[in-house]
Amino acid sequence: MAAALGVAFLCTACGSRLSQDPVQAKAREHGIEILGVQLMADGDVARLNYRVVDYAAAKRSLREDVRLLCEGADRPLPVMSTGRLGPLKQRPTRDGRPQFMMFTNPGRALRKGDHAVLTIGGARIEGIPVS
Secondary structure, eight states, X not given: OHHHHHHXXXXXXXXXXXXXXXXXXXXXXTTEEEEEEEEEGGGTEEEEXXXXXXXXXXXXXXXXXXXXXXXXXXXXXOBOEETTTEEOBOOOXXXXXXXXXXXXXXXXXXXXXXXXXXXXXXXXXXXXXXX
């Protein structure tokens, strides 16, 4: 009985911490969990890492226009696109593995240590750390 109560307490404690994180709470409304933004190619490319937690919601949300911008800036970074491959963003999957989207970072507006804002359609997810 005591072991079951201990497990229930641990699960409740972990769940409350996740729900208190405003970035993850807003991201979960769109069916994803944000793992962070990583700068690549000497800062010319930003990679948004995420995991799908609700396939139906993610599929619906990620069909919208997705952009990344530096907190406090008004000029969004568009999803990278190549002539042959099209937009460099993965389609949502059900398996829960990490996925990514690539964004161009002209003028290196987004820098290591900044916080990014992800826009999905008209929604904004603010406070994403950049590494």
